[in-house]
Every structure is written in C-alpha cells, then in structure tokens.
Amino acid sequence: MWKLQPEAEYENRVKQWPKKHRREYVAVHDKLDTFLTALNRGAKLEQVKFGFIHPEPRGVLAIDQKGGGVGLKETRLYTYPHRRSQIVHLITFGDKSTQKADIAYASEFVEGLTQGKQDIHG
Numbered sequence: 001m002w003k004l005q006p007e008a009e010y011e012n013r014v015k016q017w018p019k020k021h022r023r024e025y026v027a028v029h030d031k032l033d034t035f036l037t038a039l040n041r042g043a044k045l046e047q048v049k050f051g052f053i054h055p056e057p058r059g060v061l062a063i064d065q066k067g068g069g070v071g072l073k074e075t076r077l078y079t080y081p082h083r084r085s086q087i088v089h090l091i092t093f094g095d096k097s098t099q100k101a102d103i104a105y106a107s108e109f110v111e112g113l114t115q116g117k118q119d120i121h122g
Contacts, residue, residue, distance in 0.1 A: 002039040002086045004032075009105065010077075010090040017093065024075040027068020028093075032077060035063060036088060045081055056103050058110040060091070078106040080113065089113070 017025055031052045038048050054062040056078070065075045074096040080089040091106045 027065040
C-alpha cells in the first residue's frame, strides 16, 4: 500500500501558500489523491499516465492544477514515488515563478535519497 511522506520543505511551502490561491492548492491535492488511488489499485508507475503529471529529472513527478477549474494559477507539487518502500515523497510545492528552483531542489532531494543520505521512511 502506497503512503504519502510530506517532507519539511513541502510543509514549509504549503504553510506559506497564499490564501488567495486556495483553489490551486485543492486542485493539486485532488490530483495527488487520484495518483495515489491509481497506485493503490495496482497500477505500475509506468502505467500511470495523467495529463496533470509531468516527469522531471531523477524520477521526480510534478503534479499540476490542470482540470481543477477556470483561471487557476500554474501550480506544481513535486513528488518522488520510491518503489521499494512504496512511499510517495512530497518534496516541495510552488508556482511558475519558483519552478526552476523547485525542480533543482527536488532533483537534489532524490539524489540524496537514492544515495542513502536521507531516510526513505521519513
């Protein structure tokens, strides 16, 4: 059974997320729920193809707000599904203005995780 593991950077960013963009927050997390449900119903990572999931370097998957309503700000939740532990790490959260830095941070996080520099179980 796949589980979610919110990381410290994700939690900090979510706390700071502007209240005026609550709809984006909800839309992205609804998509995360859809992704997690697919995994828990037996879908393999390679089979999970949704228009709101974007592959990034090092196996990071960005989940966006698409389909969450009209006029939403571009928003991304950067995740890393760790196959062996069946943990989906919630790495960071941001918008278009932080996208480049968020991808770099998420890639570094996964590199540390896969090289044993971070605890995969939270």
